[in-house]
Amino acid sequence: MKQLIILISIVVVLGSCSRNNELLFNSPANVYFAFTGTQSDSLLYTFAFNPSQASDTLYLPVQLSGIRENRPRTFLLEAEPDSSTALPYVHYKPFDSTYTLAADSGICMVPLIIYNTDSMLQYRSVTLKFRLFPTKDLGTNLPELIYGKCVFSSKLERPDWWSMWMGDYFSQVKYQLFIITTGQDSLSMSGLDAPKNLYFVSLLTSFLADPYSWLQKNQSTGYVMAQPVNEQAYFYNTANPAKKILYQYDSQAGQYFFIDESGLEVH
Numbered sequence: 001m002k003q004l005i006i007l008i009s010i011v012v013v014l015g016s017c018s019r020n021n022e023l024l025f026n027s028p029a030n031v032y033f034a035f036t037g038t039q040s041d042s043l044l045y046t047f048a049f050n051p052s053q054a055s056d057t058l059y060l061p062v063q064l065s066g067i068r069e070n071r072p073r074t075f076l077l078e079a080e081p082d083s084s085t086a087l088p089y090v091h092y093k094p095f096d097s098t099y100t101l102a103a104d105s106g107i108c109m110v111p112l113i114i115y116n117t118d119s120m121l122q123y124r125s126v127t128l129k130f131r132l133f134p135t136k137d138l139g140t141n142l143p144e145l146i147y148g149k150c151v152f153s154s155k156l157e158r159p160d161w162w163s164m165w166m167g168d169y170f171s172q173v174k175y176q177l178f179i180i181t182t183g184q185d186s187l188s189m190s191g192l193d194a195p196k197n198l199y200f201v202s203l204l205t206s207f208l209a210d211p212y213s214w215l216q217k218n219q220s221t222g223y224v225m226a227q228p229v230n231e232q233a234y235f236y237n238t239a240n241p242a243k244k245i246l247y248q249y250d251s252q253a254g255q256y257f258f259i260d261e262s263g264l265e266v267h
Helices: 001-026 162-166 172-182 192-207 211-217
Strands: 030-033 042-046 055-065 071-080 100-101 107-115 126-133 147-153 223-225 230-239 240-250 256-258
Touching: 030 126, 042 055, 055 071, 055 100, 100 107, 107 147, 162 172, 162 230, 172 192, 172 240, 172 256, 192 240, 211 223
Parallel strands: 042 147
Antiparallel strands: 030 055, 055 107, 071 100, 071 126, 126 147, 223 230, 230 240, 240 256
16 A cells, blocks of 8 residues: 555656646746846946047847747847937937847847937936837746836036045036046045145146147047137047037136036136
8 A cells, every 4th residue: 555655656746747847848938138236127327437439339138038949039129219218319229120049048138329429418317218029939928027228328426536636616527627638537535645636636727728738749539629719619529529518718817718517617
């Protein structure tokens, strides 16, 4: 009797394993976004530290849930314009009609090209929302993981070290000019670094007083500024001419100033 019970138990276990394997291996394959970090459904990006950069390419990790196969399989990825503030061709290149998960692969890195040509990105971020759609090859039956978004701008926020070395006045334009003229995007807050940090501050001060001398010495940077017309000129990089900084004459002060994002003179 004991042997019969043991035999029945073995049959039940084997049958259970067989059904589990069948569910595992015959379940449809799906794709989902495999973002990492604290924002599991998002990418955050800023052009702030590369103002001359007109575009960049981010990669969206689309991962397989299922068995890899020795054949390419397609999936769909589309923007959701009704819930996005980013505009196609203005802020990003539209997605392709289909994407391919390569044979024997478990992941596809989809390129997302974003643009830094809208001057308003200096003041506000834009959001692009997107989602995956099923095809005959791959499903999207993981609904909590098929949506994503990319939030980007070219905003520069006031850093902690700014007041210590630069004083009370802060503007994004002044910070941008600091990065351009010094090659630094931050300074330490250690008093021991004062000689080095004050040197970088002096580079910006010299530039603000005479930008044409800096341009003459740094032609390889791609930054240019024509001689003023009607007491105005624009400073920009030839790689991204859409992002210009106004350089304007102040008749009361008797000199030119760069104009910041609030219309104030950079000093």
